[in-house]
Amino acid sequence: MSSENSYYVPEQSKLPLAAATGMGVMAYGAASWVIEGGTSTIFLIGTLIMASVMFMWWSLVIKENTQGIVSDQLKHSYVLGMYWFIFSELMFFVCFFGSLFYVRVLVGPWLDGEAAIGWFDDTATDAAIANATHLWPGYDAAWPPIVTPDQVVTLAANPDATEFQFKGPKEAMSFPGWSFSELMAWLPLWNTVVLLTSSGTVHIAHHALKEGDRKKFVRWLGLTVLLGIFFLFLQAEEYIHAYQELGLTLESGIYGTTFFLLTGFHGAHVTLGTIMLLIAFLRGAKGHFNETDHFGFEAAAWYWHFVDVIWVGLFLIVYVLG
Amino acid sequence: MAHGPSQNFFSRWLFSTNHKDIGTLYLWFSFAMFLLGGAFAMVIRAELFQPGMQLIKPEFFVQMTTMHGLVMVFGAIMPAFVGLANWMIPMMIGAPDMALPRMNNLSFWILPFAFAILTSTLFMEGGGPNFGWTFYAPLSTTYAPDTVNYFIFGVHIMGASSIMGSINIIATVMNMRAPGMTYMKMPMFVWTWVITAFLLVAVMPVLAGAVTMMLMDINFGTSFFDAAGGGDPVLFQHVFWFFGHPEVYIIILPAFGVVSQIIPTFSRKPLFGYSSMVYATASIAFLSFIVWAHHMFTVGMPIAGELYFMYATMLIAVPTGVKVFNWITTMYKGALTFETPMLFSIAFVILFTFGGFTGMMLSIAAADTQYHDTYFVVAHFHYVMVAGAVFSGTAAVYYWLPKWCGRMYDETMGKVQFWIAFIAFNITFMPQHFLGLAGMPRRYSDYGLQFADWNMVSSIGAFLYGGAQLLFLYNVIRTIGWGKPISDPQVWEGAQGLEWTLPTPAPFHTFSTPPVIK
Structure with a gap:
């Protein structure tokens, strides 16, 4: 050139x-x-x-x-690339959050034969009435849905039935209430603590790097990677608990569907973020970054904050309000 | 950057990092897909030439309608405009190349793989996708052939290609403009493309989400689209059209951009209402996110939903009207000449407006109950997709081809192609309005006798229109190989913009040193 x-x-x-x-x-x-x-x-x-x-x-x-x-200009292209990549990732989650909202707020009542939102008009649509009278009579919408419409109808026809296309979970991942001891035993809360802490540690690492303290940077970044791995470990624990004890699986109706797809894709993104941070850690240990030039790390850190924000949304919507 | 293109043919075209070469690849690929999708259309129109089943089986017919739609939307029109963006954006904003040249080549090379996977399903057991290009669940899940999985992963990588291509365009426009090229000095084509790129980055992930949900429902027992598990097939339609409505603007906005470049050139006047054009484009993009359910007026939405989506949809006519009036006002009292690109652009304005008006008819929820899923809808979106996007793409090729290759196309042949295309297009699609209003449903391989006459007319028009495309191909190849050489940088005397300050033919590397814009 x-x-x-x-x-x-x-x-x-x-x-x-x-x-x-x-x-x-x-x-x-x-x-x-x-x-x-x-x-x-x-x-x-x-x-x-x-x-x-x-x-x-x-x-x-x-x-x-x-x-x-x-050059600085090319670096800025990389920066813009990362911004918009994260934005596209955000829209991927918007798709699943939007679907959760739709099935939870609108579809449940419609399957039940009711008008979902009574702001404008309290009368149920013809489709909703047909649902309740012809397709899923006896189905009572609730969130989290412990029984599926399929289960209700099959059981009504044959009370001894054990085989269903979709069998609801025995128990959902619900909020345990405000008692201190129960909260302390609630895994999602610890997941939140771990992930929020990791966002803090990566921030400290970033500042240490900007101040030129390479050692501190590598140490705090290493801690962040460990917290990321710990989060994934806790998440795996939770999945095992869900499958083995709660009977909550991918097949257990819309609750299992939305729960595993949302948390699962988040987990996949945490995995990707952890790998990115791990690479930044290894590069940092080799002395690759300096005070001003460290976009390889910065991009990973932004991504990490992004998965953290998604988790906060998941925690509030899927777990606390779940 | 003194080096020119690689002398080795394979190395030049396979490993390119050059925005012009990659743009060329995109354009040729899209034309190949255009012919493939066109061949599918010919099969459809041949079967519909007469009532009764003549040539193919109904199962194959629905695969043809599905593949025609998918190939035309994702394989022909979108890559054509990405190709134009690749060629023109760096030249228009005074940049040396695209911001991320290697990713640019990756975006392109994903496409042949994606479409190879998609079309290969036609030869597999169970056949290709047979659920319409909108792939509504449960047709695309419970009742789909196994090959739907190839379709799903094909869409995944194609979406990755679109996202990377769009990020590249955004980064180029935000970061690579020459000194003095402020946002409000950018040519309209650049503006429309950067807004399109924003739409793509926003909705392609939603499409990925939709096909992922399908994948899970088909293979892993989830119940997104199954009411038995508490889900809803209509959820699919919401997710799909949240992607799909911005998608149709992704297709048409760059076409607006092309026409906004061409009409001023051949009117020898600057574009009327430049800033209102910019704001209108942005408004259309914004509105595209909040009108999706107008594609679903008949699914049984609550009345409040029907009303909201109806009124919100009608709002789109306002910024679109701004654009149409601006194009007309640009021509008003201009020193007009009617070269081929201008003819296609004027036809665009007229026929796109026609398609826009049928869109207004369809936006009326109550009336849509009658039009829904009939040939009226087919006619409507072919007026905006073919006379809109394809005409403007053709116009763009005639307009910029002399700059690209330093040779002039044959004006007479161009005009002949235009008139055949214009007349044949209307013969094909105008009668489909009548068929639709009379109640002929779309995607069926057979029809009642009362629809026979107009279907025959429509098929004749379609074959003629297909023939016009071969003339186009011939004219382009002839120009590149044997056209009259030209060297004037200003190919068209009335053209404005940085791309016309570059030598003709455009050098391999664009602006090695950025120009300064006053």
């Missing part, structure tokens, strides 16, 4: 095509895997391609940065 031009336009690269190939193989493999009788082989090959390409790609970007050919 010439000296008068400050923006770095990289040379041709084989990485994008390799990444696209990896994604294509992964997508094809995932589809053939979920179809009955399918195997995971192709998907795993795709994942392997993807993982190695990502490793090479980011190594290259890090190398370009340490060589000093990344």
